[in-house]
Amino acid sequence: MLRRLYKWVLSLSARPTAQIWLAVIAFVESSIFLVPADVLLLPMVLTQPKKAYRYAAIATVASVLGGIAGWALGYFAYETVAKPILSFYGKLAEFEHLKASIDDRWILLLMITSGIAHLPPIKVVTILSGAVHMALPVFILCAAVTRGARFFLFAYLVRRYGEAVALFIEQRLNQIVLIVAALAAAAILLSGRFVTV
Template identity: 40%
Template sequence: MRLFGPLYDRCRAWAAHPHAPWYLGANSAIEAIFFPVPPDVMLAPMSLARPAAWWRYALLTTLTSVLGGLVGYALGYFAIEAVLPWLERAGHADAYAAVQDQFARYGVWIMFVAAFTPIPFKVFTVAGGAAAMPLLPFVLASLIGRGLRFFLVAGLTAWGGPRIEPVLRRYIEIVGWGVAVLIIGILIWLNMRG
């Protein structure tokens, strides 16, 4: 089943659009709250299309993701009772409970790991608020983790440039499904530990 190749091609076309930075910022913000598509899907093609702007794209993605994370945090902090039915319908209730346990054990470190890795950041932003994680550590862990991730993705993509584009396109299905399997594995592991 080819899923990631067509998505990659579409995002590569969007990367050339004059409003692409707005789309990237919006995608980054809403992904930290509820949207399933990570901003890397737009960030990498945009950095490839305009290598000189890679750091601006990475900064935009980082800042808007942290802002979206703050909205997720507020949802968890102020409206967890209203959000729980949505988490249950979306199939994230068990993951949410496991994340709550991880917050109790590891605090800021779990937020940093969630911000840096491809696991669903939105679950952790809402859980961080619901766990009443102190706001400053939440923001710092999100900023550092998201910043490292997005600057790494954008920088490596811009650095590799046209040399890596055919390789990336050729292996995008393997990479995409590999990340999906990794996410599922992490969620299973979190559920087994919870």
């Protein structure tokens, strides 16, 4: 089923309505959907490199709006809507653990890692942000920066270096982000330690 869904999303890039589909996929990816917008963004940038930044902007705006929808699910409808969605994706236990043990600093770290590299999946973090009542303006700013960084950097690299760099990004991005996340986590822990001393 997942492979068919992936192929269907990939096929949307050849349609005249590809930009609309990019916005739709980027929107729903941030709150409920399984396939990332990159699957559609990659072939669109490869076939129309001059429109790379336009596509990245569409994906960023739609992703942030979708993130707001995910935040609203967590904030207003956690029990009735968000829990069944998380359960469907097998993420409920992970989510409940995060929800019980997280503070604002860790939410920001998760926004960075999920926004850039889907670690954990962006939909989990957007719903979590609402469930723990993260301030909406802070959430929007963080989502815009992290999602924009991902899509614009991806668009730039694919436009400049082609399909080979996309494969490299796919294989190495998670490792790079894990290293950055570890450094960020250490900085957060140390900053909290110095503030409380």
